[in-house]
Amino acid sequence: xxxxxxxxxxxxxxxxxxxxxxxxxxxxxxxxxxxxxxxxxxxxxxxxxxxxxxxxxxxxxxxxxxxxxxxxxxxxxxxxxxxxxxxxxxxxxxxxxxxxxxxxxxxxxxxxxxxxxxxxxxxxxxxxxxxxxxxxxxxxxxxxxxxxxxxxxxxxxxxxxxxxxxxxxxxxxxxxxxxxxxxxxxxxxxxxxxxxxxxxxxxxxxxxxxxxxxxxxxxxxxxxxxxxxxxxxxxxxxxxxxxxxxxxxxxxxxxxxxxxxxxxxxxxxxxxxxxxxxxxxxxxxxxxxxxxxxxxxx
Numbered sequence: 001x002x003x004x005x006x007x008x009x010x011x012x013x014x015x016x017x018x019x020x021x022x023x024x025x026x027x028x029x030x031x032x033x034x035x036x037x038x039x040x041x042x043x044x045x046x047x048x049x050x051x052x053x054x055x056x057x058x059x060x061x062x063x064x065x066x067x068x069x070x071x072x073x074x075x076x077x078x079x080x081x082x083x084x085x086x087x088x089x090x091x092x093x094x095x096x097x098x099x100x101x102x103x104x105x106x107x108x109x110x111x112x113x114x115x116x117x118x119x120x121x122x123x124x125x126x127x128x129x130x131x132x133x134x135x136x137x138x139x140x141x142x143x144x145x146x147x148x149x150x151x152x153x154x155x156x157x158x159x160x161x162x163x164x165x166x167x168x169x170x171x172x173x174x175x176x177x178x179x180x181x182x183x184x185x186x187x188x189x190x191x192x193x194x195x196x197x198x199x200x201x202x203x204x205x206x207x208x209x210x211x212x213x214x215x216x217x218x219x220x221x222x223x224x225x226x227x228x229x230x231x232x233x234x235x236x237x238x239x240x241x242x243x244x245x246x247x248x249x250x251x252x253x254x255x256x257x258x259x260x261x262x263x264x265x266x267x268x269x270x271x272x273x274x275x276x277x278x279x280x281x282x283x284x285x286x287x288x289x290x291x292x293x294x295x296x297x298x
Contacts, residue, residue: 002060003027005042006208008076013038015046015054016208027054039065039076040206040217041163064109066165070226071294078165078206078217083112085159087168087177088133090117090125094169096132100239100280101225102167103141107238108230113141114158118173121147135274139241148176156181161213165206170221178218182209185218227284228291235288239281241273256282 006026007014014026029046031038032055038044045058066077066084084106088094099115106113115136120126137143146154159181166174178185185207206219227235236242236256242264250261258265267273 001046001048001054003044003046004208005029005038005040005044007205008038008040009205011036013056015044015056017046027052029054029056031056037076039067039079040208040219041079041081041165041215043080064111066105066109066111066167067229068105068222068225069228069291070224071228071291074229077167077219080163081109081111081165081217082163082214083114083165085114085116085164085166087116087118087166087172087174088129089119089172090122090129091119092169092171094129094132094172096135096276097280097283098169098222098225099133099136100277101227101284102222103136104227104230104235104238104284105225107240108234112162114164115141115143116155116177117143117145118148118177120145121150135277138274148173148180152177152180156212159211159214159216163214164211165217165219167219167222169223172221174218174221178209178216181216182211185209226287226291228288228295230288232285232288235281235285239277241267241277242281245273 001017003015003017005013006016011030013029015029016026027046027048038056038059042062043060044056045060046054046056048054062079064081065079066081068075068077084102086099086102088099103113115133117129117133133143144155144158146152155177166177168174206217208215208217230238236246245263245267248263249259251259254262256262256264264273264278268275268278
């Protein structure tokens with residue numbers, strides 16, 4: 001039998017089997033062997049091992065894979081997507097560096113990126129949130145503003161027919177958005193921890209829900225998004241504003257630090273590349289290099 005992984009809990013997965021009705025439910029499946037290399041959205045082959053259980057025997061070719069990594073660990077997030085929906089909010093505060101990381105991961109897999117600014121009803125914090133997102137809007141990334149508690153109608157056209165995943169920090173309202181879009185999801189929500197100015201984790205695993213000709217994955221809140229699996233060259237290519245300047249430095253091995261004739265530095269100086277985004281690039285690139293040294297033991 002073939003199916004799609006609709007929930008991932010470590011080494012335990014739920015698989016929606018092709019041709020099996022919704023009322024029959026998903027099969028609870030485990031991988032064959034010790035390695036667990038599957039993600040929500042993966043298309044797999046399975047063998048039944050009981051009335052509601054199975055063994056995953058085959059991983060079918062992926063169209064793409066969204067994942068994060070550091071020097072020693074990898075975390076598969078979701079596969080076979082068409083877009084990544086980055087959920088931010090007016091409160092609590094969000095990290096624009098994390099947004100740059102998520103966009104880089106999406107761009108490296110040729111995925112569309114949509115940014116959602118949630119909780120716009122909290123008007124006191126709205127101007128600052130808009131300022132934080134302005135550089136991404138200027139790059140052409142679409143920003144949809146809404147309040148999940150007041151209505152999500154404006155988001156629906158952007159999700160129709162798409163294979164989307166909600167990604168963002170804890171407390172941004174991803175589960176509340178999921179519940180508003182798919183009431184039967186009944187995803188858990190909690191109040192924001194004001195003392196820590198960060199959300200409490202409410203979703204502890206990724207789950208896929210059918211939605212308007214496509215599907216939507218609600219994923220756990222992120223506080224970090226390592227990109228150690230990218231090379232510095234792949235990272236630079238994932239910054240869309242760099243495209244017109246890459247390959248134009250005076251030196252072929254330019255590190256974009258302080259070399260004379262660096263096309264990226266010249267673009268920052270002229271304003272063609274935002275200084276904040278260039279800072280993000282250099283910080284992530286330095287982390288990638290450090291992770292490579294750590295993984296090799298030097």
